[in-house]
Amino acid sequence: MQLLWPIAIITFKEGIRNRSIYGISLLALLMLLANFVISGMVAQEVSKVAVDIALSAISFSGLLLVLFVGINLMAKDLDRKTIYMVMAKPISRSQYLIGKYIGVILLITVCMSLLSFFAAVSLLLIKFGHPTFFQRFSWLMVGLSFFFTTLMLILVAALSFLFSSFTSTSFLTFILTIISYIIGMSLNDVKALVEAPQSVGITVSPVTVKIVQAAYYVFPNLSLFDIKLQAAHGLPVPVTYVIGIVAYTMVYSVIVMTMACLIFRKKEFP
Amino acid sequence: MISFASVSKEFKEGVAAKRVRALSNLTLEIERGQIFGFLGPNGAGKSTTIKILLNLIFPDSGRATIRGMDVCDKNVRRFVGYLPENPYFYDYLTAEELLWFGGKSSGMAKSAIVERSNLLLDKVQLLESRKRPLRTYSKGMVQRAGLALALIHNPDVVILDEPMSGLDPIGRKMVGDIILELKKEGKTVFFSSHILSDVERLCDRVGIIVGGQLRLTGCVAEILKGGDTLEDAFMREVHIAGLKEVR
Numbered sequence: 085m086q087l088l089w090p091i092a093i094i095t096f097k098e099g100i101r102n103r104s105i106y107g108i109s110l111l112a113l114l115m116l117l118a119n120f121v122i123s124g125m126v127a128q129e130v131s132k133v134a135v136d137i138a139l140s141a142i143s144f145s146g147l148l149l150v151l152f153v154g155i156n157l158m159a160k161d162l163d164r165k166t167i168y169m170v171m172a173k174p175i176s177r178s179q180y181l182i183g184k185y186i187g188v189i190l191l192i193t194v195c196m197s198l199l200s201f202f203a204a205v206s207l208l209l210i211k212f213g214h215p216t217f218f219q220r221f222s223w224l225m226v227g228l229s230f231f232f233t234t235l236m237l238i239l240v241a242a243l244s245f246l247f248s249s250f251t252s253t254s255f256l257t258f259i260l261t262i263i264s265y266i267i268g269m270s271l272n273d274v275k276a277l278v279e280a281p282q283s284v285g286i287t288v289s290p291v292t293v294k295i296v297q298a299a300y301y302v303f304p305n306l307s308l309f310d311i312k313l314q315a316a317h318g319l320p321v322p323v324t325y326v327i328g329i330v331a332y333t334m335v336y337s338v339i340v341m342t343m344a345c346l347i348f349r350k351k352e353f354p
Numbered sequence: 355m356i357s358f359a360s361v362s363k364e365f366k367e368g369v370a371a372k373r374v375r376a377l378s379n380l381t382l383e384i385e386r387g388q389i390f391g392f393l394g395p396n397g398a399g400k401s402t403t404i405k406i407l408l409n410l411i412f413p414d415s416g417r418a419t420i421r422g423m424d425v426c427d428k429n430v431r432r433f434v435g436y437l438p439e440n441p442y443f444y445d446y447l448t449a450e451e452l453l454w455f456g457g458k459s460s461g462m463a464k465s466a467i468v469e470r471s472n473l474l475l476d477k478v479q480l481l482e483s484r485k486r487p488l489r490t491y492s493k494g495m496v497q498r499a500g501l502a503l504a505l506i507h508n509p510d511v512v513i514l515d516e517p518m519s520g521l522d523p524i525g526r527k528m529v530g531d532i533i534l535e536l537k538k539e540g541k542t543v544f545f546s547s548h549i550l551s552d553v554e555r556l557c558d559r560v561g562i563i564v565g566g567q568l569r570l571t572g573c574v575a576e577i578l579k580g581g582d583t584l585e586d587a588f589m590r591e592v593h594i595a596g597l598k599e600v601r
């Protein structure tokens with residue numbers, strides 16, 4: 085732990101000072117600003133629309149954060165050989181990777197807390213303007229949704245670490261991470277579709293079903309983290325579900341990071 | 355102190371590309387307290403040798419040890435300082451934070467880090483720019499910061515890959531002075547360089563490597579005794595090796 089900390093700190097500092105962060109934050113603020121305009125126009129179900137937009141804005145900005153800052157932190161080390169100075173210290177390759185990951189988790193947590201705060205303020209103002217539509221609105225659910233989004237990003241970041249442990253360019257890591265994100269997001273729907281194709285009147289070959297089922301167990305099921313609907317409608321989420329999501333994130337990240345470490349241990353930096 | 359026992363390394367670039375034998379059967383011994391200059395034309399295998407010493411790449415065969423410990427043991431690097439060739443550090447960190455990282459990850463106490471980092475930054479003439487992000491540094495300034503980083507934990511073995519490259523005459527003299535100072539403190543220094551006059555002035559022993567093969571090792575005094583300059587010796591070895599082109 086004593087050795088992980090210095091790496092985590094410099095990773096965090098390097099990330100938080102990155103100019104892309106300003107761009108991403110600005111984009112998030114613009115989306116939240118647009119929320120005022122849009123919720124002023126819909127004039128019905130304002131709370132649902134406003135919550136949905138605010139949460140989507142946050143998760144989208146968070147994804148940009150992981151893709152453009154998170155991946156870069158790792159990739160630049162390999163591309164530009166900054167890793168030489170780290171590996172010249174009494175630090176093993178696994179410790180390096182884990183320290184780096186802790187730094188990225190720190191970065192995601194801090195940025196998401198900040199963005200969530202802005203989103204909450206925007207919701208508060210909209211609520212103030214349209215009090216009648218916010219009867220079933222629950223702060224708890226909105227907060228939980230922010231939390232789940234953060235967990236999802238931490239999981240996606242772990243995947244990006246796995247990819248960068250075996251790819252040779254950061255571009256490939258970037259592409260693989262996006263693909264995994266898209267698959268992870270749609271997996272639930274696709275699985276439901278191919279397992280009961282008659283409901284929409286299509287036929288699916290058994291091979292496809294097998295492939296989708298295999299993918300279901302390999303890729304993270306990211307739609308589990310999406311509780312925008314519940315948050316928008318003020319529906320409750322059971323405590324066991326929350327515990328399950330936290331456990332899922334932890335177990336999945338640990339497995340992925342272990343694999344990344346095993347690959348990274350054999351890696352050369354010529 | 356530093357020892358190579360028939361170390362070989364081959365690079366395979368791409369799937370079908372031909373292999374490059376970057377090092378063949380390197381056997382070399384460097385005593386404690388020695389300043390060893392590593393010479394050779396471009397692509398001779400100097401950086402490869404140094405990267406093996408830092409466990410950045412693994413030898414195909416043979417073994418490299420420092421103080422009797424295999425270099426793949428991470429604890430070796432507690433007493434090793436390293437300056438990569440063309441070093442590149444984090445964009446948004448300052449020199450001060452870079453040295454903090456170097457000290458902290460070597461297990462130094464906070465007060466010791468501050469004291470030593472001020473001393474070293476003063477020595478490499480970066481004390482005034484220590485709070486600026488490294489992104490704003492010139493090439494030579496980055497090189498200087500790298501040198502301070504290599505020395506922050508007061509290592510017994512200092513490995514420098516072309517420490518003078520990119521430095522102005524004052525900077526070159528500064529590096530020379532630092533190396534001589536390290537010698538006075540009884541440290542072992544292993545450095546590669548293309549600047550023969552510096553090597554002649556600083557080193558106890560030199561090794562000349564051409565095409566991955568160590569052609570000559572010897573005391574500087576002995577090589578110079580026959581009336582040869584170091585340049586003569588260098589040219590002769592490259593000529594005998596029959597090197598036509600940089601690989």
Ligand SMILES: Nc1ncnc2c1ncn2[C@@H]1O[C@H](COP(=O)(O)OP(=O)(O)OP(=O)(O)O)[C@@H](O)[C@H]1O
Binds near residue numbers: 354376395401601
């Ligand atoms: N990543 C790599 N992939 C393939 N070949 C490589 C790689 N790195 C080095 N080589 C080859 O290994 C040989 C030795 O390279 P090395 O970098 O050790 O040379 P050098 O002596 O440090 O040269 P210079 O004086 O230019 O720094 C060269 O022929 C080079 O082409």
Ligand SMILES: [Mg+2]
Binds near residue numbers: 400401402439
């Ligand atoms: Mg070199």
